[in-house]
Amino acid sequence: MNPNTAWLRKTVALAILIGVWEACADLGYFDPLYMPAPSKVAVALFQLFAQGTIWPHLIATFSAALGGLVLGLIVGTVLGAVAALTPLVGELLAPVMISLNAVPRVVLAPLFVIWFGIGVGSKVALAFILVAVLTFFTVFTGIRDVDRRLVERVITLGGGRGALLREVYGPSVIAWILGNLKVAVGFAFTGAVVGEFVAATKGLGYLLSFAQSSYNAALMLALVVLIMGFVLLLFGLTGLLERRLLRWRG
Amino acid sequence: MLRVDSLALDYGATPVLEGASLEVPSGKFVSLVGPSGSGKSSLLRAVIGLQPPLAGTIETDIGAGDIGMLFQDDALLPWRTAEQNVALGLKLKGIAAGTAVASARQWITRLGLYGLSERFPRELSGGQRKRVALAQVLAREPQLILMDEPFASLDAIVRARVTQDLVRLVELRGISVLLVTHDLEEALALSDVVYLLSHGPRARVSGRYEVSLPRPRDVIKARSHPDFAPLLQRLWNDLSREVGERAA
Numbered sequence: 373m374n375p376n377t378a379w380l381r382k383t384v385a386l387a388i389l390i391g392v393w394e395a396c397a398d399l400g401y402f403d404p405l406y407m408p409a410p411s412k413v414a415v416a417l418f419q420l421f422a423q424g425t426i427w428p429h430l431i432a433t434f435s436a437a438l439g440g441l442v443l444g445l446i447v448g449t450v451l452g453a454v455a456a457l458t459p460l461v462g463e464l465l466a467p468v469m470i471s472l473n474a475v476p477r478v479v480l481a482p483l484f485v486i487w488f489g490i491g492v493g494s495k496v497a498l499a500f501i502l503v504a505v506l507t508f509f510t511v512f513t514g515i516r517d518v519d520r521r522l523v524e525r526v527i528t529l530g531g532g533r534g535a536l537l538r539e540v541y542g543p544s545v546i547a548w549i550l551g552n553l554k555v556a557v558g559f560a561f562t563g564a565v566v567g568e569f570v571a572a573t574k575g576l577g578y579l580l581s582f583a584q585s586s587y588n589a590a591l592m593l594a595l596v597v598l599i600m601g602f603v604l605l606l607f608g609l610t611g612l613l614e615r616r617l618l619r620w621r622g
Numbered sequence: 623m624l625r626v627d628s629l630a631l632d633y634g635a636t637p638v639l640e641g642a643s644l645e646v647p648s649g650k651f652v653s654l655v656g657p658s659g660s661g662k663s664s665l666l667r668a669v670i671g672l673q674p675p676l677a678g679t680i681e682t683d684i685g686a687g688d689i690g691m692l693f694q695d696d697a698l699l700p701w702r703t704a705e706q707n708v709a710l711g712l713k714l715k716g717i718a719a720g721t722a723v724a725s726a727r728q729w730i731t732r733l734g735l736y737g738l739s740e741r742f743p744r745e746l747s748g749g750q751r752k753r754v755a756l757a758q759v760l761a762r763e764p765q766l767i768l769m770d771e772p773f774a775s776l777d778a779i780v781r782a783r784v785t786q787d788l789v790r791l792v793e794l795r796g797i798s799v800l801l802v803t804h805d806l807e808e809a810l811a812l813s814d815v816v817y818l819l820s821h822g823p824r825a826r827v828s829g830r831y832e833v834s835l836p837r838p839r840d841v842i843k844a845r846s847h848p849d850f851a852p853l854l855q856r857l858w859n860d861l862s863r864e865v866g867e868r869a870a
Contacts, residue, residue, distance in 0.1 A: 525697040528670050529758070530687050530714045539710065543701040620701045620742040 408590040416594035426598075432575040433564050434602075436492050440499020441560035447500070448507025449549065453541070455508070456515035466512070472505050478562070481570040490571045499563030503556045507549065514548040515541055550618055553610045561603055623648050624669065624766055624800065629678035631664045637676060638664055640824040644817045646766065649796040651789070653809035655857070656819030657865050662802040666691070666768045669800070684766050684798075687715050690759035692772040696751040698743040704730060704754045705739035711758040729757040733787060749780035756784070760791060767792070769801040773808075785812060786841050793838050806857050811835075811844045816857065821864050829860050 373381075390410045396402050397409030404412070420426040451469075455462040480501060484494040522540045531539065549556075568577025576595055583591040624646040631639040639661035646652045654662050667673040669680055670691050682689075698707045705726050712722035730739050733753045743751055752773060759767055773781045789812055792799055803809050809816045810833055818829035831853060835844050844850060 521693065521695050521697040522699060524672055525693065525699075526710075526714070527672065528691040529711045529762075535714055539699060539702075543699070547701070620744065622742075622744055 404589075405587065406589055408593065412590045413593045413597065416588075416590040417597060420591075420594060420598070426579075429574050429576055429579050430602075432492065432495075432572075433561070433568065433577065433599075436495035436564035436567065436575065437499050437557075437560040439492070439496040440501075440563050441503050441556060443496070444500045444503025444560065445507050445549065445556065448504040449511050449545065451504070452508040452511025453515060453545065456512045457541075462512070465508075469505055469508050469512075472501070473509065477502050477505065478566045481567050484567065485571045490573060494570075495564045495567035495572070495575065495577075498567040499560040502559040502563040506552065506556055506559055510548045510552045511545050514544060518544050547618055547621070550610075550614045553614065554607050557606045557610060558603060561599065565599065624680070624682045624684070624798065626665065626669065627679045627681070629665065629668065629680065630676040631661055631668055631673060632676050633661070633664060636823040638822045638825065639819075640677075641826045642678070642819065644827055644830075646798050646800050648765075648798055650814045651792060651799045651801070651812055653801045653803055653813040653816045654819060655803060655806055655809050655816060655861065656825065657821045657861070658804075660819040660822040660825040662819060663694075663770050666770050666800065666802055670768055682766070687762070688765040690762055690764035690767045692755055692759055692767065692769040694771045694774060696743070696755040696772075698751060698754055698758075700743050703740050703742055704735060704746065704750075704757075707743070707754055708757045708761050711762050715762050725761055726757070729761040730754070733757045733760075747780075749776055749784060752776060752780075752784055753787075756788060763795070764797060766798040766800070769799060769803075771803050774804070782842055789839055789841055806854060806861065807845060808841075810850060810853055810857065811839070811841045818857065818860055818864070828864060829857075831857055 393402075394410050397404065397407065397412075402409075451465060455465045455469075478498065481494070481498050484497045488494040488497055518540060523536060526536055526539050564575070565577035565580070568575035569581050570577075572578040572581075576599055580592060580595050583589075583595065626645070627643050629639060629642045630637050638659070642661070642665060644652070644654070654665065656662055664673055668675050669682075670689060671686070698704075699710065702710060705723065708726035708729055709719075709722040712725055713719060717725070727739060730736070733756060735750060735753055735757070738746060738750060743754070746754065755772070773784055776784065785808070791797070799812075801809065801812065810831075813833050816831040816833060817827050818831070819825045820828040833849075833853065835847050835849060
């Protein structure tokens, strides 16, 4: 198969899927209450933008997700690096992070609402904890598994701790973080949307909750499509960043 | 001058090397051969400071910054270009960035890598990567180079070319070399002195061989010199005896 036309094959497959779905809905095979036709979902999506009601919700979700993402990346990287390079800190911090990693972190959402209220704070906190734990382990295990040959190379060239951080650990950490950035973006949006789903006055999660309570499957699917679209857009930007910064990988 | 005296090194519970002594005089090319597991690489690691000795002494009048090491793997930083890798060695020696880059460019050209400075290691062939690693070490103008089978992974032709370039530069600049290799022919073709290590554990130097082939030396033609074959036969017999004694 020609790899250059993969996008065409994928587009055709998606078009066929949507076409079959539309036909089944029109022919009455699907109950519109549970599974509305793609055209109805498209109309619901269009109305969200045409009426302008979507913007405050989009801004709320994006702010929470990006806030949690940035904070999680920074804190996770710093803690992971310190834990990997300082045995005592690693010994104390690793069990805490392992415990946090062992439970589904979204269960913390109700607790964060109690702590930070129903505003953006609790959503940022949930997105943050999801991203920070992931980033911590990425950096912690990454630094511990860093290629010893490179470390010894820099040492034999006369490099000290600073040179090792700058020339070996730093670039390695950046590579691992960028390699996991797509997962982190997905986690950040999961945190923001789940947080809004639990308790909020705005945001895509809040709209999803509203659509569920009003049995509006078309709105719900429209929101799912919207979230997928934005996350895929961010994945694309992440991919561009990865290709640019990790050019040496090819 | 490098002098290793009664060196003992461990690799776990048992000493891999015990009572090993050798000398690398200034401007001389010295090789260390021996059976696998005799602690050849460990000895180099101890000299460069990567492995602390259990006992014995390592003396040298050469400063740490003037000792270079070539590893079995080229160990180039994958995120740095060929030029940046070479320049890094100079910057870590305290040379200003501008001078380091200019010198790196010269060394890259000198080692036949013209036009490849901006390439990342993955974009270079095995031989080209070895040349970059060699440039990284030579650019620092070392007085002593330690080599741990740096050319083992190269095919015969590329290996001969890279080693010939190395010998030419080492002879020209009077650099001392301590080479670890499994290849007896290579050891004799390149060296002034070859040391043989006995089988490990508790390996020690069991033989010293003077190689009085003329310099400047052609690493291929040296093999057809009348003195070469008898010396190789002697070294081969001694090594076989070491391996045989162990097997027996």
